[in-house]
Amino acid sequence: MKKQYLLYFIVFLYCSLSAQNAVDSTELKSNPIIYLEGNFGYTGGNASGFTIGCQINYQNNKDLFTFRYQNQSNLKSDYVAVAFIAFPYIYSDFNIDEYSILYGKRYIDNNESYSFSIGVSNNIKHSKIKENNIVYWQDESYIGIPFEVTIKWFKANKKRFRAYYGLIPIGKPTAFGRSFGFKLYGNVGKSSYIGAGLSLGYGWHKKY
Template sequence: MKILLVAIIFLSSISFCHSQKEQDSIPNKTNPIIYSELYFGLAGGKGIGLVVGGELNYQNKNDLFTVRYGYQTFATFGGTSLGFIGIPSIETTLNNHEIGLLYGQRYVKDGHSFSFSGGISTNYSIGEQRNNEELLKQSQQYLGFPFEINIKWFKKAKKRFRAYYGLIPIGKPTSFGRSFGFKLYGNISKYSYAGIGINYGFGWHKKYE
């Protein structure tokens, strides 16, 4: 699953760079709205967890189509006592890989956008539970219904792309650029969860003239 995430990001980066060169050579052509992003944050579900993932998005008019990969790890905590001293311990953990297809609506105004999406996903989870000194493992595969709400900011007009953390401008003004925002995400499934995080993206986030 991690290899799939790296492959999506790598292929989308190549596509972005190739399309950028073609657009720079064709004047007065409106760019498509297509962008990739990485996100990470916190979530609650089968315990308290961390979430990290990646997406590839395409927008036609206000229709938004998304391919999403997410990895979630959750833990529940217990404790043992040693005399008068309590010692916390992890009782169960759940690691889940999620691949989803989502459809939604996205609205753009100047240099920011708002979107909401829902869809279907396949999930593969590995659970671990401690029974005294024994560690029990169980793997499961099941369907889910992923959802997300996004708000993000990006440049209002074409500008030169800046490399090395935005310090060095490169080439001519282009519609290709970065974005930053916040994401409310989750999945309704056998092990439902919901959380909030931040996202960071590259691509064409609106129609630029």
């Protein structure tokens, strides 16, 4: 599972850097509104646990179109005794891969935005099954109704992009930049859940 999370992070980082490199000195005044987000949170419900995901968003006027991937995992802790010493470890009984397409509205006010979206998703639940002392994973697919509400902040005006934790300015003033926000999200289906978490993004968050 750790390798899977690492792969998602690398893909997200690669897409972010590729988008940054696409910005040049001939950037149009009316830039498109398109941005990537990485999401981290915790949920409750039938599929309670931790969430990690990424998504790409495109806005036209106030219409917001989103493709979202999320992995939902319930993490538990236990311990194993070795030479009278208890060593704790973390494990998961199930996880859910969610692939969603959402439509909603997004409203921009200077350096912040509010968005509301709902859509349809294909969910694949991976459950750990134990029978006759044999453990295996069982996959189950079902349709869900994903939703999310997001509030986020970004730069109000064009500025030079800053790398290395915002310390080193690079290039000329650009519309490309970072964002930070909070997200309420969930999915209604066979294994419903609702959660909240952080949202970190890169892209063009409004028309500059």
